[in-house]
Amino acid sequence: MTNQTMYELGNQPSLIRELFAYGLAQAKVVGPENVFDYTLGNPSIPTPDAVTQAIKDILDDTDSIKIHGYSMAGGFDGTREAIAANLNERYGTDIKASNLFITCGAAPALISVIKGLAVEGAEIMAIAPFFPEYRPFVNNNGAKLVVVPADREHFQIDLAKVEELMTPNTQAIIINSPNNPSGVVYTKETLTALAELLTKKGEEYGHPIYIIADEPYRELVYGGVEVPFIPNIYKNTIVCYSWSKSLSLPGERIGYFLVPDACENAQEVFLAASGAARVNGHVCAPTLPQMVIERCVGEMPNLQAYDDNRTLLYDSLTAMGYRCAKPDGAFYLFVEVPGGDDFGFCMKAKEEHNLLVVPGTGFDCPGYMRLSYCVSNEMIRRSLPAFEKMIADLK
Numbered sequence: 001m002t003n004q005t006m007y008e009l010g011n012q013p014s015l016i017r018e019l020f021a022y023g024l025a026q027a028k029v030v031g032p033e034n035v036f037d038y039t040l041g042n043p044s045i046p047t048p049d050a051v052t053q054a055i056k057d058i059l060d061d062t063d064s065i066k067i068h069g070y071s072m073a074g075g076f077d078g079t080r081e082a083i084a085a086n087l088n089e090r091y092g093t094d095i096k097a098s099n100l101f102i103t104c105g106a107a108p109a110l111i112s113v114i115k116g117l118a119v120e121g122a123e124i125m126a127i128a129p130f131f132p133e134y135r136p137f138v139n140n141n142g143a144k145l146v147v148v149p150a151d152r153e154h155f156q157i158d159l160a161k162v163e164e165l166m167t168p169n170t171q172a173i174i175i176n177s178p179n180n181p182s183g184v185v186y187t188k189e190t191l192t193a194l195a196e197l198l199t200k201k202g203e204e205y206g207h208p209i210y211i212i213a214d215e216p217y218r219e220l221v222y223g224g225v226e227v228p229f230i231p232n233i234y235k236n237t238i239v240c241y242s243w244s245k246s247l248s249l250p251g252e253r254i255g256y257f258l259v260p261d262a263c264e265n266a267q268e269v270f271l272a273a274s275g276a277a278r279v280n281g282h283v284c285a286p287t288l289p290q291m292v293i294e295r296c297v298g299e300m301p302n303l304q305a306y307d308d309n310r311t312l313l314y315d316s317l318t319a320m321g322y323r324c325a326k327p328d329g330a331f332y333l334f335v336e337v338p339g340g341d342d343f344g345f346c347m348k349a350k351e352e353h354n355l356l357v358v359p360g361t362g363f364d365c366p367g368y369m370r371l372s373y374c375v376s377n378e379m380i381r382r383s384l385p386a387f388e389k390m391i392a393d394l395k
C-alpha cells in the first residue's frame, strides 16, 4: 500500500520530459541536426567565468571540511549578508541576513513558503499561464490552488478575475515575472493595481494576503525593461529566488526565500516557512554553491545569445503569421496555435517534423504552445521551415 496521491504524482508522465526523451531517441534515427527541441528550460549560456573561477579558488583556499560540511539550516551568515547587501544596493531596501533563508533552489523555497502559509482551508492563487509545478506544490502542501484565467490580450493580470475569485480563505497569490511560459514582465502599473486590490481585500477579510514572488528569471530581461522589486510595491511580499537561470546553475540547487521585516507577521511567516523546509527534509543548501554565491552575488549573465534567439524566433514566427505576446524576459515564447488545437498541433509538429514544442494546456492556457529558446541559434534557423510548413498546412 502506498499513498495514492503520491503514487499518481510519481507515475504521471511529464509531457515535457516525454517530448525531450523522444527528441533524444529521434536524434539517433534522423540525426541531431534534424530534431528541433524547444521543450526544456535548461539554460544554454555558460555560467560566467567568475563563477567557474570562484569554484576553483574555493577549492584551493578553503578548508575542505568546511566546503563539504553542513551549514546552518538557513545558510552561511556570510552568504546571506552578501545577498542582503546586493539587494539593498540594487533596490534601496533594508534587508538583513536574518530575513533570508538559503534553499536548494526556487522550487523548495516555494514549497516551504506555501506550506508555511497553509492554514486550515487556505486558498492560494496562481495566474494562468503558470509553471505547472505550482499545482502539486500547492495542492499537496495543505492549501488549494485557485487558478486565475489568463489575460490573453497582454498576459498581464486580469484583476477583475482575481477579485471575483477571492474569498476570506485567500491566503496568498503567486506572481511569476518574468513569466514562464509567456516571457512577459508584469508592469509597475499592473503590480501597483494588484497591491491596491490585495490591501483592500486584506482589510475586508481582516488578514494579510501575501504575494509569493517566484523570481528565478528576475535578471533575464531584454531591451532595458524594468522588473519592479515587488516588496517595494507591496509590503506583504515574500520572494522566492534561484540562481538556476540567472547564473546557469540549475544543477547546483541554490536559491532562497526572503521575508522582509515590513511583511505583516514577518517573524512568524519566516519561522513557519523554515519549519516547513525542515519537515520537507531540508538540512542545508549545498555549501560549495553557498560560498560561490557569497563571492559572485554581483555577477550578471551575458544575455546576448538569448536576446539574439528571442529576436530571431519572434520576428520569424510573426512574419509567418503566428501571433505571440512580446516576450521581454525569461527564455520562452508563448505562441497562439493557429486553429487553437494545441495538442493536435504539437503532436503533428512532432510526428511530421521532429519539431518539439509544449502544449499550452499544461500551463492552464489551452490554444498556445511554449517554445524554450535556450537553444542554439543555428537550431532555430534550421527549424524555421518546419514552422512555415505547419502554418501553411492549417491555412
Ligand code: PLP
Pocket: 041, 104, 105, 106, 107, 108, 131, 176, 180, 214, 216, 241, 242, 243, 244, 250, 255
Ligand atoms: N519557478 C519557475 C517559474 C520555474 O520556471 C522554475 C524552473 O524552471 C522554478 C520555479 C524552479 O526553479 P529551481 O531550479 O530554482 O528550483
